[in-house]
Amino acid sequence: MDEKKLTFMDFVSYVSRNSGLLWEYFIQHILMVVIGLGLAIVIGVPLGILCSRSRWVAKVILFITNILQVIPSLAMLVILMLWLGLGMKTVMVGLFLYSLNPIVRNTYVGLKQVDPSYMESGRGIGMSPFQLLYKVRFPLALTYLMSGIRIAAVIAIGVVTIAPLVGGSGLGREIYAGLNSNNSLRIFAGAIPAALLAIVADIVLGALQKKLDLSKRKSSGAAPVPPKIQKV
Amino acid sequence: MIVLDHVNKVYDDGFHALKDINLEFKKGEITVLIGPSGCGKSTTMKLINALNTPSSGKVLIDGKDISGLNPVELRRNIGYVIQSVGLFPHMNIAKNVAVVPHLKKWDKEKTDRKVNELLDLVGLDHTIYRNRYPSELSGGQQQRVGVIRALAADQDIILMDEPFSALDPISREQLQDELIRLQQELNKTIIFVTHDMDEAIKIADTIVLMKDGQIVQTGKPEAILRHPANGFVRNFIGQKRLQSENELSYEIPLVDDVMITNPVTAFPNRGLAEAIKMMESKRVDSLFIVDRNKQLQGAVSIYRVLDMYGEEGKTVADVMIPVRFSVASGSTLPQAIELMDSHQLSNVPVVDGNNRFLGLVTRGSVVKHLAEVYPNLAPPQPAGEGEPV
Numbered sequence: 287m288d289e290k291k292l293t294f295m296d297f298v299s300y301v302s303r304n305s306g307l308l309w310e311y312f313i314q315h316i317l318m319v320v321i322g323l324g325l326a327i328v329i330g331v332p333l334g335i336l337c338s339r340s341r342w343v344a345k346v347i348l349f350i351t352n353i354l355q356v357i358p359s360l361a362m363l364v365i366l367m368l369w370l371g372l373g374m375k376t377v378m379v380g381l382f383l384y385s386l387n388p389i390v391r392n393t394y395v396g397l398k399q400v401d402p403s404y405m406e407s408g409r410g411i412g413m414s415p416f417q418l419l420y421k422v423r424f425p426l427a428l429t430y431l432m433s434g435i436r437i438a439a440v441i442a443i444g445v446v447t448i449a450p451l452v453g454g455s456g457l458g459r460e461i462y463a464g465l466n467s468n469n470s471l472r473i474f475a476g477a478i479p480a481a482l483l484a485i486v487a488d489i490v491l492g493a494l495q496k497k498l499d500l501s502k503r504k505s506s507g508a509a510p511v512p513p514k515i516q517k518v
Numbered sequence: 519m520i521v522l523d524h525v526n527k528v529y530d531d532g533f534h535a536l537k538d539i540n541l542e543f544k545k546g547e548i549t550v551l552i553g554p555s556g557c558g559k560s561t562t563m564k565l566i567n568a569l570n571t572p573s574s575g576k577v578l579i580d581g582k583d584i585s586g587l588n589p590v591e592l593r594r595n596i597g598y599v600i601q602s603v604g605l606f607p608h609m610n611i612a613k614n615v616a617v618v619p620h621l622k623k624w625d626k627e628k629t630d631r632k633v634n635e636l637l638d639l640v641g642l643d644h645t646i647y648r649n650r651y652p653s654e655l656s657g658g659q660q661q662r663v664g665v666i667r668a669l670a671a672d673q674d675i676i677l678m679d680e681p682f683s684a685l686d687p688i689s690r691e692q693l694q695d696e697l698i699r700l701q702q703e704l705n706k707t708i709i710f711v712t713h714d715m716d717e718a719i720k721i722a723d724t725i726v727l728m729k730d731g732q733i734v735q736t737g738k739p740e741a742i743l744r745h746p747a748n749g750f751v752r753n754f755i756g757q758k759r760l761q762s763e764n765e766l767s768y769e770i771p772l773v774d775d776v777m778i779t780n781p782v783t784a785f786p787n788r789g790l791a792e793a794i795k796m797m798e799s800k801r802v803d804s805l806f807i808v809d810r811n812k813q814l815q816g817a818v819s820i821y822r823v824l825d826m827y828g829e830e831g832k833t834v835a836d837v838m839i840p841v842r843f844s845v846a847s848g849s850t851l852p853q854a855i856e857l858m859d860s861h862q863l864s865n866v867p868v869v870d871g872n873n874r875f876l877g878l879v880t881r882g883s884v885v886k887h888l889a890e891v892y893p894n895l896a897p898p899q900p901a902g903e904g905e906p907v
Contacts, residue, residue, distance in 0.1 A: 401602075403602035403604045407605075408604075410567060410598035410604075411593060411597075411598050411618050411621075411668075412593035412618060413621065417621065425608045500608030501607045501608070502607060503653065504651055505650050
């Protein structure tokens with residue numbers, strides 16, 4: 287086998303020759319993650335809010351989402367495939383179910399940790415429960431929600447690589463093609479961008495998460511408050 | 519005017535937090551609710567903005583029963599300031615102050631004008647502070663913003679729940695002064711909760727003193743200081759007054775300095791004949807009964823023992839009378855004397871936190887102490903320890 291003698295240059299030339307296809311896979315990869323995650327946010331955030339309203343509801347919902355996340359990803363996709371058939375739909379539903387737990391849980395925890403004095407003050411000055419939620423509690427819970435999205439995104443990017451097994455697309459297709467044809471160039475060409483994508487997502491979303499911590503918000507770029515000068 | 523009419527509050531667990539409260543908060547006055555923690559002062563205040571609903575009785579604002587009003591609407595017309603400030607950390611100062619005008623859908627121009635005016639009113643330059651966030655302000659500045667937030671929508675009634683108690687003493691004094699100044703300009707109806715008597719005396723038009731869910735005394739600060747209704751009020755005022763006087767290094771003797779440290783005591787299982795014997799030999803007319811842990815159980819007087827003397831089987835425990843009055847170690851002598859005077863006692867026991875008998879303040883011991891303190895008042899005597907004979 288001459289594979290051991292492959293150099294970095296071979297890899298670069300392979301990637302540049304197939305850049306069109308790889309780019310397409312890359313975009314599809316991201317697209318599936320974004321759609322699955324988006325669905326999870328749309329459904330998961332209201333579920334998290336529901337959890338914060340009653341301890342009993344929280345127990346039930348978190349129990350279910352927890353179980354969903356414990357199912358091995360391959361098993362989940364295969365089970366969904368039996369129901370939804372081969373294709374992108376199966377992958378997206380799988381990702382959605384996977385991402386639900388971190389998003390619901392973090393929304394719930396974020397809403398719970400808001401200092402009760404803000405809620406008392408909000409209630410006391412005449413906010414309705416809904417206004418209290420979207421003007422006070424939700425903004426202060428954002429950083430937690432973001433952390434949930436970050437965890438879900440990193441998991442999802444990994445899970446999508448096995449999408450081709452159930453008829454999905456993405457960088458996983460390149461990896462499996464490489465495995466089947468015993469071509470390590472193709473494996474690398476699929477695996478490296480997928481790994482980089484996960485790392486970049488982690489860093490970017492982490493930064494966003496920090497930025498959304500509003501509990502110690504400061505005015506940006508303004509000069510510090512001058513010391514108060516006593517008038518004589 | 520706000521009226522609380524026969525208000526009771528009983529919680530689900532049966533705790534009777536407020537007992538038949540009847541109160542009137544006059545328009546344009548600062549009414550201070552004061553009392554030890556758990557006395558129901560905050561609970562009473564929160565009745566007014568429906569954060570708390572009475573179990574029975576009525577709350578009337580300008581003659582209207584508030585139970586018929588939408589609580590959210592009601593609260594928008596009542597300013598509210600809490601101890602932990604409660605400024606929203608994710609909104610800048612202008613937005614924080616404008617929160618209620620915003621809820622009431624004032625137009626932007628009117629809101630901005632009001633916010634700037636109020637910031638300037640409490641000495642925070644609006645050009646600097648509008649866009650700051652709460653975490654960039656000192657505690658005193660934050661609470662100034664907390665106070666003007668309660669004024670922003672031209673509320674006539676302001677509720678303040680221990681608003682200054684988390685501040686350092688200097689900021690607290692400043693804010694109290696500022697509140698008084700603001701009130702002279704604005705004439706709001708302010709209900710102010712505190713546990714600090716100095717604060718109450720400084721700012722109140724009317725003080726309402728509460729204890730265990732009941733109103734103990736209501737009146738002008740001057741009237742309460744001059745005519746405390748009972749021992750509790752006296753105590754509540756006294757402790758604070760004395761504390762500040764102690765700072766002026768004026769020494770008020772403690773009961774511990776005055777008491778007899780080895781009063782005559784007996785164990786509960788002693789017989790009556792033994793008791794008489796003990797009194798005889800120690801030349802006293804009563805015995806304090808303590809158990810092995812020195813816990814004070816009761817007292818017997820010679821008359822009581824003689825009355826029951828016929829019954830041989832009795833012990834002192836059977837005939838003793840519980841001690842009705844005692845003072846805690848660390849109390850001041852005036853407190854003990856006041857107690858003895860108002861209840862015609864010839865002595866009063868001193869106990870520690872666990873009801874252990876430490877000593878006895880008697881009329882004799884008080885006189886002896888005075889003699890030691892005021893030796894100069896005695897007629898000229900040869901130099902000595904000044905102990906008059």
